[in-house]
Amino acid sequence: MHLWSSLRRHCRRHPIDSIATLVMLCLITWALWASGEWVITAADWSVVHANLPLFAAGSYPDPERWRPVAWLITLIVLAMATLVMPSTGITAQRFRLILPWCWIAMIPLGVGLLAGGFGLSAVPSHAWGGLSLTLFLTCCSGALALPLGVLLALGRRSDLPVIRSFSKLYIDLMRAVPLIAVLFFGQLLIPLFLPMELEINRVLRAVVAFALFAAAYVAEDVRGGLQAIPTTQTEAAAALGLSPLQCLQLVILPQALRIAIPALTNQAIGLLQNTSLMALLGLVELLGIGRSLLANPAFIGRHLEVYVWLAALYWLFCTGMALLARKIERSAPPLGGHNH
Amino acid sequence: MHAAIEALHVCKTFGAGHRALDDVCMHVDHGEVLVVMGPSGSGKSTLIRTFNGLEGIDSGQLRVLDIPLDRDAEPRCIQRIRKRVGMVFQQFNLFPHLSILDNITLAPVRVQHQQRGVAEAQALQLLEQMGIAEQAHKYPSQLSGGQQQRVAIARALALKPEVMLFDEPTSALDPERVKEVLDAMRTLASQGMTMVVVTHELGFAREVADRVVFMDGGRVIESADPETFFTQAREERTRRFLSQIN
Numbered sequence: 212m213h214l215w216s217s218l219r220r221h222c223r224r225h226p227i228d229s230i231a232t233l234v235m236l237c238l239i240t241w242a243l244w245a246s247g248e249w250v251i252t253a254a255d256w257s258v259v260h261a262n263l264p265l266f267a268a269g270s271y272p273d274p275e276r277w278r279p280v281a282w283l284i285t286l287i288v289l290a291m292a293t294l295v296m297p298s299t300g301i302t303a304q305r306f307r308l309i310l311p312w313c314w315i316a317m318i319p320l321g322v323g324l325l326a327g328g329f330g331l332s333a334v335p336s337h338a339w340g341g342l343s344l345t346l347f348l349t350c351c352s353g354a355l356a357l358p359l360g361v362l363l364a365l366g367r368r369s370d371l372p373v374i375r376s377f378s379k380l381y382i383d384l385m386r387a388v389p390l391i392a393v394l395f396f397g398q399l400l401i402p403l404f405l406p407m408e409l410e411i412n413r414v415l416r417a418v419v420a421f422a423l424f425a426a427a428y429v430a431e432d433v434r435g436g437l438q439a440i441p442t443t444q445t446e447a448a449a450a451l452g453l454s455p456l457q458c459l460q461l462v463i464l465p466q467a468l469r470i471a472i473p474a475l476t477n478q479a480i481g482l483l484q485n486t487s488l489m490a491l492l493g494l495v496e497l498l499g500i501g502r503s504l505l506a507n508p509a510f511i512g513r514h515l516e517v518y519v520w521l522a523a524l525y526w527l528f529c530t531g532m533a534l535l536a537r538k539i540e541r542s543a544p545p546l547g548g549h550n551h
Numbered sequence: 552m553h554a555a556i557e558a559l560h561v562c563k564t565f566g567a568g569h570r571a572l573d574d575v576c577m578h579v580d581h582g583e584v585l586v587v588m589g590p591s592g593s594g595k596s597t598l599i600r601t602f603n604g605l606e607g608i609d610s611g612q613l614r615v616l617d618i619p620l621d622r623d624a625e626p627r628c629i630q631r632i633r634k635r636v637g638m639v640f641q642q643f644n645l646f647p648h649l650s651i652l653d654n655i656t657l658a659p660v661r662v663q664h665q666q667r668g669v670a671e672a673q674a675l676q677l678l679e680q681m682g683i684a685e686q687a688h689k690y691p692s693q694l695s696g697g698q699q700q701r702v703a704i705a706r707a708l709a710l711k712p713e714v715m716l717f718d719e720p721t722s723a724l725d726p727e728r729v730k731e732v733l734d735a736m737r738t739l740a741s742q743g744m745t746m747v748v749v750t751h752e753l754g755f756a757r758e759v760a761d762r763v764v765f766m767d768g769g770r771v772i773e774s775a776d777p778e779t780f781f782t783q784a785r786e787e788r789t790r791r792f793l794s795q796i797n
Contacts, residue, residue, distance in 0.1 A: 443640065443642060443644045444644065444646065446605055446640070446644065447640060447644035447645075447646070448646075449604075449605065449633065450603055450605065450633060450637075450638040450640075450707075451633065451657070451658040451662065451706070451707075451710065452630060452633040452634040452658060452662040452710065453657075453658065453661060453662060454630070457661055457662075461657060461661065462646055465648050466646075466647065466648050469648065543648070544647070544648055544649075544650070544690045
């Protein structure tokens with residue numbers, strides 16, 4: 212009742228605002244209704260549910276398909292565990308110690324499960340595909356780009372002119388070139404530079420290209436974080452007798468990275484979405500699977516269903532990343548007493 | 552027996568030709584509490600910061616705990632001094648991403664390679680002395696200014712320094728909070744710590760200081776015991792300054 216009367220009061224005071232809101236509400240309702248109707252009645256979702264294994268793992272050999280799927284499921288479970296982990300308390304302390312290691316372990320686990328070895332049959336990287344390849348590319352490139360970016364950011368602030376110039380040059384160059392060009396360079400030109408015997412598989416080439424590209428952006432994000440730390444922090448650490456390296460490792464970087472989390476989250480989400488560019492370069496990740504399915508005569512014309520499904524998947528995982536980032540920010544100690 | 556800190560004809564000029572320290576000669580004996588006063592820009596902060604190498608000197612001789620801090624002092628020498636000289640800043644400068652306990656144990660564990668258990672026990676003892684033992688597991692942003700400054704003092708004391716430097720420790724505090732910090736410093740002085748304190752707190756200078764030094768324009772104008780300083784100051788500038796802040 213209270214809500215109704217305050218609503219009526221608002222409408223009387225702001226007539227234009229109220230009419231615009233009403234029109235927008237009608238439009239949104241109509242759009243939702245129309246698309247909802249399409250989703251349920253007109254759309255033919257057989258292209259999706261008939262090909263779920265393909266979307267998950269691409270053209271991975273059938274008997275071994277459980278491996279990428281197992282890795283996917285472990286990843287999702289780990290993400291859920293991180294999201295529901297309590298922020299305070301004794302259990303949180305123990306969780307906080309092992310969770311980062313669990314995440315880091317996902318990469319060798321992924322390599323082991325996807326590539327083979329340790330008793331599992333080897334599966335060449337050109338057979339990998341689908342969602343597992345998308346997430347694998349994202350995780351590996353991200354894990355490589357972060358330390359590289361931090362080093363570049365520190366190099367940019369270095370007192371040594373050679374290191375500073377190199378870092379500046381690298382960052383400016385990488386930011387001036389579109390990602391697709393870097394990926395082309397990685398896939399097509401790097402093998403030309405290498406001796407005949409050394410054959411680097413496509414996935415590794417892609418990971419390196421993504422990482423080198425993203426590192427430049429990560430470097431600038433981290434530099435922003437570093438700039439936000441007052442010099443008095445360095446002075447206080449120095450006055451306690453900490454060496455410059457210890458000061459960086461224990462005082463400056465932890466704070467700078469925490470400040471850079473929102474910008475770094477942007478990079479991570481961008482990285483996930485940019486893996487779709489590999490569809491143009493021969494890696495059949497999520498988007499690649501979608502496009503190859505559409506070329507299949509059995510699923511001609513089902514563009515809308517495939518792309519809506521892909522959009523939903525990308526949305527799901529990007530949102531997941533954003534939620535994880537928010538969780539990390541919340542569980543960090545308050546810097547300067549702000550409420551998130 | 553050498554003095555704890557000896558400065559002879561120390562000069563320092565900042566880039567634009569501004570003489571921050573102009574032929575400063577002074578010494579601090581072991582166990583002495585020295586208070587440095589002066590208007591802003593008089594060089595007192597710069598002087599105290601040269602004592603632990605945060606600022607370098609351009610000419611003159613400076614010896615801290617028998618270690619020379621000349622113009623081209625080696626980083627290793629400066630490092631050795633910093634392990635024996637503690638500093639408390641005006642803006643507390645606690646590490647916001649660490650708990651109070653971690654703030655205090657950071658240096659003992661990382662610089663002096665103490666065992667974490669031993670360092671934590673000592674940290675809790677220091678917090679007890681400062682009267683804030685219950686704040687050990689909080690973070691700096693959750694503490695008041697006075698509490699933060701006491702943590703900063705505990706953090707500097709954790710390394711068991713031989714000399715403590717205070718750069719206007721109460722200037723950023725509310726008047727009600729100033730007393731608790733001054734009390735902590737008073738206790739420290741009574742335990743025989745060598746202290747150099749830059750402050751405007753006349754009461755503290757009168758009661759605790761063994762000597763008061765007045766600086767202006769980078770020069771030491773006058774140096775005397777508190778009684779003489781506050782009642783029979785020799786120099787005209789000193790008397791003018793005292794009348795302004797009284």
